[in-house]
Amino acid sequence: NAGVTQTPKFQVLKTGQSMTLQCAQDMNHNSMYWYRQDPGMGLRLIYYSASEGTTDKGEVPNGYNVSRLNKREFSLRLESAAPSQTSVYFCASSEEIAGSNQPQHFGDGTRLSIL
């Protein structure tokens, strides 16, 4: 009963390095999301994907790119990491039913430090 799986769980990067955060869900959800969590700011949406092949910007997309590889997988890429991107990153997925308030299901997060 995996739900949403994120890899890696921890990562330390140097400024300017690149990396890709991986996310996979096994609940057959259409929608997937990437958030960042910073102290005192709750979660802020970086990008989301309403269905396979589509992506859209969220509240804080600058410095990030995403790929919806297939229905299960949604990756987040930092092309040139900056210290301001030090954060905890969460992936989430949800089932979309018109007129119904479906919740989002979250992974355990990736703790990323940029030195």
Added chain:
Amino acid sequence: AQSVTQLGSHVSVSEGALVLLRCNYSSSVPPYLFWYVQYPNQGLQLLLKYTTGATLVKGINGFEAEFKKSETSFHLTKPSAHMSDAAEYFCAVRAPRNDMRFGAGTRLTVKP
């Protein structure tokens, strides 16, 4: 745009005391509202969600939330706190295009 405001970044209660975590929302349409809990080094887990028409919503672990349209509030309560309730709690509202907007969070401490 829809948003939520959580009143109090930190709440401390004694074990067995009432837990009250406050959330006010802003929405021009009937909102989809949620409460999530986050334990250390874990992701967010759904506590409960608001269902249109309901006023009192029951969730897991003995938590419930009361929806008050007149006060635009969706406060979370639990009659008797347990040590295991210590965590961070987030109120969230579902915005147009399926964006979820989260409050800044309230850290609950439970004293023995």
